[in-house]
Amino acid sequence: MRAARCPSLLLLAPAAALVLLGGDAKAASPAAGAISSTSGPISWTYGPVVSGTLVDTGVEDVCPPGPCDNFDLTLSLPQPAATFYQANTATLTIHYTWTSSVPTDLDVFAFSPTGAKYGPGSPDDTSTGSGVEDLSITDPPNGVWHVRSVAALAPIPTGAQASATLTVGPRTAPPSPNLPGTAPxxxxxxxxxxxxxxxxxxxxxxxxxxxxxxxxxxxxxxxxxxxxxxxxxxxxxxxxxxxxxxxxxxxxxxxxxxxxxxxxxxxxxxxxxxxxxxxxxxxxxxxxxxxxxxxxxxxxxxxxxxxxxxxxxxxxxxxxxxxxxxxxxxxxxxxxxxxxxxxxxxxxxxxxxxxxxxxxxxxxxxxxxxxxxxxxxxxxxxxxxxxxxxxxxxxxxxxxxxxxxxxxxxxxxxxxxxxxxxxxxxxxxxxxxxxxxxxxxxxxxxxxxxxxxxxxxxxxxxxxxxxxxxxxxxxxxxxxxxxxxxxxxxxxxxxxxxxxxxxxxxxxxxxxxxxxxxxxxxxxxxxxxxxxxxxxxxxxxxxxxxxxxxxxxxxxxxxxxxxxxxxxxxxxxxxxxxxxxxxxxxxxxxxxxxxxxxxxxxxxxxxxxx
Structure with missing residues (x-):
């Protein structure tokens, strides 16, 4: 059995860096946007986030000023999700990038209108220079999504850019294999x-x-x-x-x-x-x-x-x-x-x-x-x-x-x-x-x-x-x-x-x-x-x-x-x-x-x- 994750987290962020961010870390520009099957992609910029080492998960759930920034994405489907996804499928893809002169690990998370959490994106690693994560969500429900930029390791304040794309297509039935008569x-x-x-x-x-x-x-x-x-x-x-x-x-x-x-x-x-x-x-x-x-x-x-x-x-x-x-x-x-x-x-x-x-x-x-x-x-x-x-x-x-x-x-x-x-x-x-x-x-x-x-x-x-x-x-x-x-x-x-x-x-x-x-x-x-x-x-x-x-x-x-x-x-x-x-x-x-x-x-x- 895997050990339960501790709800607490340890932030070893330089105090000076936190001061630079001011009192409100939720500085995405714009702060909100909308996407649908016909709207095309949408882009936004996150304000800088910073932290030393995030020992445990949980900061993305509450998104406090400093290590987290939030963007609200309203997703609209042609029909209610339960009806639409009977004959169709959709993928919400979030492309997330940043640049830093020091080793940095930023993560993107998405919270659905029902509170379900997706993320971090992939690859989830530390990089110097350009960094990237992609997060794909299949059959996303419609409503307001909270898409968050989180500093897992960011010694200096680091901003990020993100874009979202919604692709829609017909749902196809899974294949039915032709098993040999000798199959167990x-x-x-x-x-x-x-x-x-x-x-x-x-x-x-x-x-x-x-x-x-x-x-x-x-x-x-x-x-x-x-x-x-x-x-x-x-x-x-x-x-x-x-x-x-x-x-x-x-x-x-x-x-x-x-x-x-x-x-x-x-x-x-x-x-x-x-x-x-x-x-x-x-x-x-x-x-x-x-x-x-x-x-x-x-x-x-x-x-x-x-x-x-x-x-x-x-x-x-x-x-x-x-x-x-x-x-x-x-x-x-x-x-x-x-x-x-x-x-x-x-x-x-x-x-x-x-x-x-x-x-x-x-x-x-x-x-x-x-x-x-x-x-x-x-x-x-x-x-x-x-x-x-x-x-x-x-x-x-x-x-x-x-x-x-x-x-x-x-x-x-x-x-x-x-x-x-x-x-x-x-x-x-x-x-x-x-x-x-x-x-x-x-x-x-x-x-x-x-x-x-x-x-x-x-x-x-x-x-x-x-x-x-x-x-x-x-x-x-x-x-x-x-x-x-x-x-x-x-x-x-x-x-x-x-x-x-x-x-x-x-x-x-x-x-x-x-x-x-x-x-x-x-x-x-x-x-x-x-x-x-x-x-x-x-x-x-x-x-x-x-x-x-x-x-x-x-x-x-x-x-x-x-x-x-x-x-x-x-x-x-x-x-x-x-x-x-x-x-x-x-x-x-x-x-x-x-x-x-x-x-x-x-x-x-x-x-x-x-």
Whole structure:
């Protein structure tokens, strides 16, 4: 879970510079204007803004004198927005420029008549000399917009120029892909309402399943989905068609208070870990009998970070440590600190952990990392959506360790570009080491790249949402099986625009792309065609935004025969499924389980219906 953003902000602006601005920073010239589909572009000039370092967001919301200037833009459509956008689409584009002799970062934000916030524009960076940001808003509602110039870093007073253009065109239907008859199909298993709560609980937590983790014990076939402090066990009966599912709350007695939940099942050994972040470490326990009994773990190595922990494991890299128990696999605990991310390794099956080792620092990667994955050859991978490439551009990347976590190297995906909305990328290695990296690119599209040298070089990322016209995606999750087989799950919508905005109108579905050719070709299916996963925005910025019901991620795994399972929180249940006006913002624990088609292990081809 991402930490809530502090509402306060820190302005370290020179007092003299503030005096130069006078008492009123709202000095745009003109102060207001209007635009319509027939008016053509409109331009204006912002008064100078100034600040030292804006540590946190929020100044654009109130626009105080000094660091902010405001322009009111009245937008008119030929019809009310709800009527007009049924057959048409429109894009409001704001082009924003400035010039400064010192390193400066100005940002443009736009607030809709409903109060929804858009921005900052792109690219959001610091420059000396000429600076520019562009902000595009799809299907903007009519009314008065507040378009603001904000100083994120402006040591000297800096003015800006802006122009707005409104383009209008007919709305076209998204494409309908022609899927091959062999495409995988999925059955959806929502948690039932009658799950008996575990001892000491009043609820099973099934409706609080934001950012779920999923795992499968290959020895027994038991699946686990965890969110909050509840671990739900799901037993599938494949003697029936479709398979039935029995849900049981197997909450660990050690899972009581949680700032962040995470689950990891070591599929080959059958050991499942339930981790609950409690600050600088985690309350972690494990079970070897599918949740019937639990034992406590040390929880983490030291030092450890206070946020966004992940647990994973797998075979050791050669040479394996000499001092280890009979447990055959390494177990890693990684977490996000303030200036670095840290991983510690356990050599006794996750009972205790060694010292924490930094895997990157702020000069290498920023934001939060994704989930650790260990390849069959023991290479450990931790993905991050904002790493600095050799060319200085922030790109998707990953920390890589080939020596059992003793040292780490940061590598980037060259043709990616970080999405400012964040969102964890996901990585998984096939049986021969082929590495699949799924992410949401800066344009909102779901893309996946393949590496055959542990992330040093990459294939051109494939846009797996193209067959459906996906314009925005969230929650990338990847799992590999055989070296040439992998699955990539994500939430997607055909609606363009800022999916972080409270007036975003997208309808989201769960999509799963599969390759059987090492990434040369992908087949993407809509796993929830008649049941949206979410209506409206999916907020990735932390805090308590209404659209944050799904929290930070989903999860994906594979069972013994290569069947793909996706654990996700369903945010649109009940009346919301058929009525757009009945948005529930739920978070119901749900599993999408492959029901037909080839799985990820060719040895079991034919085990599922074709």
């Amino acid at each position: 199909a999925y059955a959806i298993y929502p948690a039932p309402e009658d799950i008996v709560p575990a001892v000491g609980s009043t609820t099973s937590g099934a409706h609080g399943a934001g950012e779920p983790s999923i795992g499968v014990n290959w020895k027994t076939g038991a699946a686990f989905i965890e969110a909050g402090n509840h671990t739900l066990r799901v037993l599938f009966d494949d003697s029936r068609s479709p398979a039935s599912a029995t849900w049981t709350d197997k909450r660990s007695p050690f899972s009581r208070v949680s700032l962040d939940p995470i689950l990891f099942t070591d599929s080959q050994t059958g050991r499942t870990f339930a981790s609950q972040l409690d600050g600088a470490c985690s309350e972690t326990s494990f079970t070897d009998d599918d949740g019937e009994t639990w034992l406590p773990s040390q929880g983490c190595g030291t030092p450890a970070g206070p946020d966004h922990q992940t647990i994973g494991g797998g075979p050791y890299a050669a040479p394996a440590p000499a001092l280890r128990t009979s447990y055959p696999h390494s177990v890693y605990y990684c977490s996000q600190g303030i200036v670095a991310a840290i991983c510690a390794r356990s050599d006794d099956g996750g009972v205790t952990f060694g010292p924490g080792v930094p895997i990157y620092n702020l000069t290498e990667c920023g934001g939060l990392h994704g989930h650790i994955r260990v390849a069959p050859d023991g290479t450990a991978y931790v993905p991050n959506h904002g790493c600095t490439a050799p060319d200085g551009v922030r790109r998707d990347g990953l920390a890589v360790s080939t020596d059992n976590g003793l040292s780490w190297t940061v590598k980037t995906v060259p043709l990616s570009k970080s999405n400012r909305n964040g969102g964890d990328p996901s990585v998984s290695a096939g049986s021969g080491g082929a590495l699949y990296y799924g992410f949401v690119n800066f344009d909102g599209h779901a893309k996946i790249a393949v590496s055959h040298d542990r992330g040093t070089t990459w294939s051109k990322p494939a846009d797996v949402g193209t067959p459906y016209g996906i314009q925005n995606a969230e929650f990338s999750e990847v799992i590999a099986g055989d070296d040439d087989r992998a699955a990539f799950a994500f939430l997607g919508t055909t609606t363009p625009g800022d999916d972080q905005s409270s007036d975003f109108q997208g309808v989201w579905h769960l999509y799963i792309a599969t390759t059987y050719s090492g990434g040369k070709k992908w087949v993407t299916v809509d796993a929830t065609p008649a049941d949206p996963v979410q209506r409206g925005c999916i907020w990735n910025g932390g805090g308590s935004n209404q659209c944050r019901n799904l929290l930070d991620f989903n999860d994906i795994t594979v069972d013994r025969i290569g069947r793909v399972l996706v654990g996700y929180a369903d945010g649109c249940t009940g009346a919301c499924v058929t009525d757009p006006n009945q948005n529930t913002f739920d978070a119901l624990a749900t599993i999408a389980r492959q029901a037909s088609g080839k799985g990820l292990f060719s040895a079991f081809d034919g085990s599922l219906p074709k």
